[in-house]
Amino acid sequence: MRILVVNAQGADLAGGGSGRYVADLARGLTARGHHVEVLAAFPARTDGAESTTTLHRTHWREDRVRRTLNHADDLLSLPRRRLQRAASAARPDLVHTCNLTGFGSGVWETARRLGVPVVHTLHDYHLLCPRVSLTRRDGSPCCPHPRFCAARTRRLARWAGAVSDVVAGSEHLWSRIASLFPGARPHIVRLPLVRIADRPLRRPSSPPETVGYIGGLDRVKGVEAVLAAAPQMRVLGLELRIAGDGRLRPAVEAATGEGVAYSGPVHDAAKVAFFEQVDLGLVPSTYEEPSGPPYVVLEWLAAGRPVLASTRGGLGEAGALPGVLPIDPTADSIVAAVRGLLDDRAWSRALAGVVPPGDDGDFDRWLDAHEAVYATATRATPVSARPPRRSA
Numbered sequence: 001m002r003i004l005v006v007n008a009q010g011a012d013l014a015g016g017g018s019g020r021y022v023a024d025l026a027r028g029l030t031a032r033g034h035h036v037e038v039l040a041a042f043p044a045r046t047d048g049a050e051s052t053t054t055l056h057r058t059h060w061r062e063d064r065v066r067r068t069l070n071h072a073d074d075l076l077s078l079p080r081r082r083l084q085r086a087a088s089a090a091r092p093d094l095v096h097t098c099n100l101t102g103f104g105s106g107v108w109e110t111a112r113r114l115g116v117p118v119v120h121t122l123h124d125y126h127l128l129c130p131r132v133s134l135t136r137r138d139g140s141p142c143c144p145h146p147r148f149c150a151a152r153t154r155r156l157a158r159w160a161g162a163v164s165d166v167v168a169g170s171e172h173l174w175s176r177i178a179s180l181f182p183g184a185r186p187h188i189v190r191l192p193l194v195r196i197a198d199r200p201l202r203r204p205s206s207p208p209e210t211v212g213y214i215g216g217l218d219r220v221k222g223v224e225a226v227l228a229a230a231p232q233m234r235v236l237g238l239e240l241r242i243a244g245d246g247r248l249r250p251a252v253e254a255a256t257g258e259g260v261a262y263s264g265p266v267h268d269a270a271k272v273a274f275f276e277q278v279d280l281g282l283v284p285s286t287y288e289e290p291s292g293p294p295y296v297v298l299e300w301l302a303a304g305r306p307v308l309a310s311t312r313g314g315l316g317e318a319g320a321l322p323g324v325l326p327i328d329p330t331a332d333s334i335v336a337a338v339r340g341l342l343d344d345r346a347w348s349r350a351l352a353g354v355v356p357p358g359d360d361g362d363f364d365r366w367l368d369a370h371e372a373v374y375a376t377a378t379r380a381t382p383v384s385a386r387p388p389r390r391s392a
Contacts, residue, residue, distance in 0.1 A: 001374060002035045004090040006107055007098035010040025011049035014267060016216075017295050018099045018123045021191075023048025025096075028367045037090045041102025042066075046267065053086055056102055070101050071130060077104035077155050084110050092116055094374055097163075099123055105156045112162035117377040120184075121167040122177055124290050127156050135287050139219030153180070160184070165377045167370070170292030170314030187373050191295060192366035193357050196302045197272045204279035204305055204351060207342050210239045212278030212305075214266070215296050217246030222284030222310065224248070227255050228331035233338060234259030243274045275299065280341065281307035284329040288313025297324060302357055306350040308337050323354035 009015030011023035026036045026049040038052040042059040060067045083103065087095065087110050095111040096119045097103075111118045124132040129149060136142045157180040166184045168174035174186050211233060213226050223246075230240045242252050243263040256262045266274050275281075281300035292314030300307035301323050309315050310329040319326050325341075327333045341347050 001378075002037075002091055002093045003029060003096055003374070004037050004039060004087060004092035004094070005049075005096045005098065006039045006100075006103065008041040008101040008103065009099065010038050010042070010044050010052050010054065011047055012040070012042075012044035013046040013048045014265075015044065017291065019044070019048070020295055021121070021123070022098060024192075024363075025367075025370065026050070028363065029370070032367065032371070037092070039086050039090070053089075055082060055086065060102065066102075073102060073104040074100075074130065074152055075155050077106045077159065079106040079109040079113065079159075083107050084113070087111060087114060087116070094119065094378055096121065096374075099126060100156070101126060105159045108159040108162040112159070118163045119165045119167065119373055119377050120163045120181075122169070122173050122290070125176065125288075127177055127180055128153055133220050133287050135220050139224075139286060141287070156180075165373050167373060169294075170290060170317050172288065172292060172314045172317065173290045176288075185376065187369070189366065189369040189373070191291060191293065191298060192362040193298050193302060194360065194363045195357050196275065196299055201272070201276045201303055206351070207344065207347050208238065208279035208338075210241055210278045211280045211282060211338060212241040212243070212274065213282045213284075214243040214271075214274060214299075215283070217242075217244050217248040217252055219248065220285060220287040221246075222282075222286050222329040223252065225284050225286070225329055225331045225334060226282060227251060227260070229334040229338075230255060230260050231258070232331070232335045236335075236339060236342065238338065241274070241278050243271075272303075275303035275305065278305060280338065281305045282334065283307055283309040283315065284327065284334060285310050285312050285315060286329045289315040292317030293321060293324070294318075297321070301354055304351075304354055304356045306341075306354055308334065323350070325350065 005022050007018055007022045009019040011026055012019035013023055029036050038049040040052055040054045041056055043054055058066050060070050095116050098121045108118050125134050126132045160181050161183055163184050166181050167187050167189050169191055215221055217223050233240055239259055241261045243266045245265040252262050263274055283297055297307055297309055297318050306323045308325050308327045311326050318324050327337045
């Protein structure tokens with residue numbers, strides 16, 4: 001099958017979860033004999049696909065004009081000629097769309113006019129919220145604005161009839177956005193648990209000596225709670241290690257030294273080394289995490305580390321995984337959970353619950369699920385919404 005995957009970040013391994021998703025999908029499907037091309041809105045820093053076409057010359061994070069144009073693209077969501085030319089050049093049997101920032105939903109109508117079926121994967125709340133997180137800049141929850149956000153969503157959703165099948169990584173995410181795709185078949189396909197290194201990693205210390213956070217340095221990710229918990233963890237004899245980048249980077253850098261070590265953004269071997277240096281992971285998101293679980297939870301488990309995770313949004317569905325220990329995203333809850341794990345028996349139970357992947361079985365399960373969705377999309381027409389199919 002010839003598949004065109006459309007994603008704002010393309011297969012950029014440094015571009016967050018959607019970039020990792022597209023890179024893994026392209027690699028896995030190509031190995032199975034499919035022809036995969038990726039259409040990105042913005043230039044990639046680390047491209048994980050063999051064949052990528054980029055729509056815009058600059059990245060929105062580095063270009064204010066491009067950032068403004070992104071919002072205009074959402075409101076207009078036109079099937080522009082540039083999109084049609086790019087899609088036509090790929091000669092796809094199927095178009096698989098992901099994050100639409102920089103494209104707008106006109107890409108769905110473009111595919112319909114070409115007579116090509118469309119599968120869409122939900123990664124966040126972009127279709128409902130221009131900030132994609134359903135929060136304000138200060139991290140507090142906000143409902144979609146009854147005028148601007150509602151009008152924007154209607155514009156984005158007006159081409160949704162072209163989408164025959166929708167993939168979501170959690171029940172939670174699908175429930176929030178299902179009403180925009182009344183004619184699509186939903187599929188719950190959770191992210192795979194895969195190895196993060198080709199060698200065995202150092203076993204965590206007993207009792208734990210280090211606690212780690214890796215990811216976006218933002219309020220919605222619970223970074224403020226992590227920093228607030230650092231002094232108390234130091235009293236308990238634990239060091240806090242942080243890796244990542246974001247708006248709260250100055251606050252993290254300011255806390256460095258007093259029981260806090262900051263590694264900056266890490267990728268590839270440096271990322272594996274970070275996991276190996278930490279005994280216990282933290283994912284204390286304060287907003288409704290879309291995926292259940294997200295990649296970061298799976299990476300901690302793949303590294304053989306228990307992980308303390310909040311139960312907000314899709315993260316609540318991650319609690320069923322062995323090795324995931326639920327917490328509230330507050331400093332007090334983090335400290336209480338860490339203190340409890342200093343008990344030898346509690347820590348031994350937590351370590352015993354983590355079962356790192358021994359082969360590629362779960363990755364194959366994930367690819368099988370996508371191939372099944374593609375087969376459905378290419379041979380059937382949209383039907384009314386029904387209970388989602390689940391891929392365990």
